[in-house]
Amino acid sequence: MSGFLIRLLINALALIITTFFVPGLHLAGVTAAIYAALVWGIVNTLIRPIFSFFTFPLQILSLGIFTLVINALMLALTAKLVSGFNIYSFSSAFFGAIVLSIVSMILTHLFK
Template sequence: MPGFIVRLAINILALWVADALVPGMRIAGAGTFILAGLLLGVVNALVRPVLLLLTLPFTVLTLGLFVLVINAAMLGLVSVFLENFTLNGFPSAFWGALVVSLTSGLTSYLIGPTGSVDMMVVRSSKRRE
């Protein structure tokens, strides 16, 4: 359960950053951010893997860049279901998906799946005198 809550919080944060940075992407209201975060998680868990499999040749030919198009499609799909989430065309969806991907990737890297900040401690074997 903590992993789900962390993932939801990361999705909401990523959508908030994209909303602030991407012209043509508008999410109105805190409730819409929460619903969009939930729906993005569901869409990424159920629809995205099927699309990734079906578009594998394009993804290989573009050296993985086609995944951004799929991410834009997932963001567009979420916006279809939510009235207060608008995207003005494919460029807004593309740049929004890029910002969401970068933000959620960086946040997931900094925050572990358990919700704690992972730190690496290096101790020297030499004693200070």
């Protein structure tokens, strides 16, 4: 259970940091970041594998680059589901997903 909470807080912190670097992403506060991190985890666990399965041919044709589009769509879906987390354009979601992945990876490495 503590591993889940640590991962949730790391993702919330990564979301907060990402909003500072990517224009077009907006978080209303820390509670919105925690809710967004929770929804982000659920979306990536339940919906992303299904979406990846059906877009597998596109991923093969694009040599995996389409995975970045899937990440952006999952981030946009998270923003739609969480009040207080807004994304203003697809390009913001696209670059936000890239920055979020990098920041999350760095924070996970630092806290392990």
